Amino acid sequence: MSVRLGVIGAGSAAAAASYALRDASPALEVTVFEKSRGVCGRAAARRRTRHGRRYVYEYGANYLSDDDPRVNALLTGPLADGRVEVQGPIWTFDAAGTVTEGRDADKRRWTYADGITRLAKHLFARAGATVVRDTRIATVQRRTDASAGPRWHMTDAEGEKHGPFDRLLVTPPAPQTAALLQDTGVPSVDRLGAAADAVDYRTVWTAVLGYDHAIERPYYALVNTDKAHPVGWIGREEKKPGHVPAGASVLVVQASPDWSTRRYERPPAENVAALARHAADLLDDDRLADPDWTDWQGWRYALPEAGVDAERRPAAAQHGVHVAGDWVAGAARLHAAVRSGLDAGERLATMLPTGGADA
Secondary structure, three states: OOEEEEEEOOOHHHHHHHHHOOOOOOOEEEEEEOOOOOOOOOOOEEEEEEOOEEEEEEOOOOOEEOOOHHHHHHHHOOOOOOEEEOOOOEEEEOOOOOEEOOOOOOOOEEEEOOOOOHHHHHHHHHHOOEEEOOOOEEEEEEEEEOOOEEEEEEEEOOOOEEEEEOEEEEOOOHHHHHHHOOOOOOHHHHHHHHHHHOOOEEEEEEEEEEEOOOOOOOOOEEEEOOOOOOEEEEEEHHHOOOOOOOOOEEEEEEEOHHHHHHHOOOOHHHHHHHHHHHHHHHOOOHHHHOOOEEEEEEEEEEEEOOOOOHHHHHHHHHOOEEEOOHHHHOOOOHHHHHHHHHHHHHHHHHOOHHHOOOO
16 A cells, blocks of 8 residues: 655755655655745756856855765765865955955865756655646645545645645745644644744845956855844855856855845845945955846745744654754754755654554
8 A cells, every 4th residue: 555745845855855765665655846846945056158158056055064974975975976065265254344264164065066956856866756846835734535534635826636645744944834734634733833933034135146257266255254244145156166167257145134134125136236236345346346147036034043843743743744944953054954854754764654653
């Protein structure tokens, strides 16, 4: 008898969980529903061709750091194809824009030559999961089927029904998970939704600034340390092998959460121009205020401030609902999301018929 798992969201946590479940049971069927056309969530990359030359830039999560041994083993083993190491250290700056040398100079930082979304693509390819794109799940409910007992059903934003599923793994940002896990028909699951709703998030507005000339600096990125500058981060995509053609530069400028929240609904061109001016001041180069091309992205739910109340998760899992993501791990880092997914997949495996307790 098959066991059907429905996964909401195709970010790094969902991909890692699917990968961890790849050998859990020959009867397991995993279906992943993703609202967009791509995978890997906020670990996102875009591509562009300009004057016949190819650019790749990461406008969400900037890289995957080597802070977790389990994730490191994946990146240096089965997921190594196409992996590249970010070149150069991270320096710091303060509210006055004073740049200071050095932070984590010896730490490894990884991405992929064709973009960090390759991480999820690798994981899903090895998992054998079915990924259904352009499908935003709107509601989740537990209903009793006459032949199979209580099972989970989903409805998407277009009104189409999906399911039934024996178990669910919910991985969108906590506010979106909270909206799904309410009025489900199972009190313990609704309480998990309420706990997710209590997770606060920082908003980040990102400008991507492209230049047809090289920018020479001794660092890969600058990070604001006192949280008192309009800019929180500036990364140089040309320090990632395969991303930027020789002689060109791409800056990814992430505004501070306060600036991003205040200006989130302002015209994008206005925000891009303001952040380009800040970048020019921080790098002490007036040419940078006038980029040759630009892009942008607003992340309303960018960085969780803390993790979800862990005490709410076991009771919901007993009714077939699991969660994963950086907001579950309580750390706004890509490696934490991947590790959360691996852990969730392994816990799910123990609840499948071949792993011990009956589903």
